[in-house]
Amino acid sequence: MDLRIEKTERGIKNAFIELRSKKALEKITVKELCESARINKSTFYAHYKDIYDLSDAMEAEVVESIAKSIQHPEYLLEHPAEFAKELLMAYVSQNSLTAILFSGSQANHFADSIECSIKQMIFEKYPDLAEHTTLNVMLSFCIQGSYHAYQKNREKDIVTVIDVIAGMTGAIQPMYEEILRQRQ
Numbered sequence: 001m002d003l004r005i006e007k008t009e010r011g012i013k014n015a016f017i018e019l020r021s022k023k024a025l026e027k028i029t030v031k032e033l034c035e036s037a038r039i040n041k042s043t044f045y046a047h048y049k050d051i052y053d054l055s056d057a058m059e060a061e062v063v064e065s066i067a068k069s070i071q072h073p074e075y076l077l078e079h080p081a082e083f084a085k086e087l088l089m090a091y092v093s094q095n096s097l098t099a100i101l102f103s104g105s106q107a108n109h110f111a112d113s114i115e116c117s118i119k120q121m122i123f124e125k126y127p128d129l130a131e132h133t134t135l136n137v138m139l140s141f142c143i144q145g146s147y148h149a150y151q152k153n154r155e156k157d158i159v160t161v162i163d164v165i166a167g168m169t170g171a172i173q174p175m176y177e178e179i180l181r182q183r184q
Contacts, residue, residue, distance in 0.1 A: 011037045012047060016054055017100055024104045025055055059101055063113040066090040073121035076142060077135075077180060081170025084146050087118075088162045091150055111147040118143055128183060135179050142169050 015037035019028050028051050034044050048054040067073075069090045075083035091098070102110035119139055123130040146165050153161045 008039065008043060009047060011039065012044065012054065013058060016051075016058065017097070020055075020103075021100045025051065025106060026104075055101070055106070059106070059109065059113065062094055062097055062101060063110070063117055066094055066114060067117040067121065069093070070118070070121070073118055074125045076118065076122060076139065077126070077176045079170075080142060080173050080176060081166040084142070084166040084169035085162055087114075087143075087146060088150055088165060091147065092158060092162075095154065111144050114147060115140060115143040126183075129179070132179065135176075138172060138175060138179075142172070145169075 012033070015033050016028070019033060019036060030041060030044055030051060033051065033054075034041050037044075048057065066087075070083075070086055072079075072083070072086070075086070098110055119136070122139065129135050146169060149165050149168075150161060
């Protein structure tokens with residue numbers, strides 16, 4: 001990518017994060033973002049169709065970064081406690097950015113995006129289980145539950161929070177093992 005384009009993208013994103021940290025997504029205008037990024041509107045529109053497009057792109061980048069940091073998504077089925085620790089550490093590493101991008105009306109969008117991304121990775125390895133209702137419910141429970149438990153308790157001792165969530169996630173391993181046994 002051209003260095004000027006990269007610099008412009010970075011400026012737009014930094015300005016957006018600064019504005020987003022202070023106000024709701026719905027309250028940010030292209031005009032004020034352009035002023036903050038020191039670009040004109042045509043430059044912004046050359047990159048994004050509107051503020052929501054920019055927000056979606058940045059959210060997707062964060063979700064992709066978290067998903068890519070998970071070395072073994074199949075561990076959710078095979079070693080759920082280890083998977084939960086890996087996922088929660090990925091959340092911790094992106095905590096300040098996710099708190100800004102996924103606040104307000106976007107709060108639940110993050111957990112849904114992470115769930116979709118992780119399920120996609122798991123079903124690439126186990127395509128025959130993609131329509132397994134019980135498994136899908138269990139995956140949703142573990143992914144969404146882990147995220148929301150973390151969010152509600154992230155101000156507490158993070159090591160304890162991660163250990164408790166990992167232990168709870170690991171407790172359903174026999175159910176996963178049964179599903180995997182049945183497919184053989």
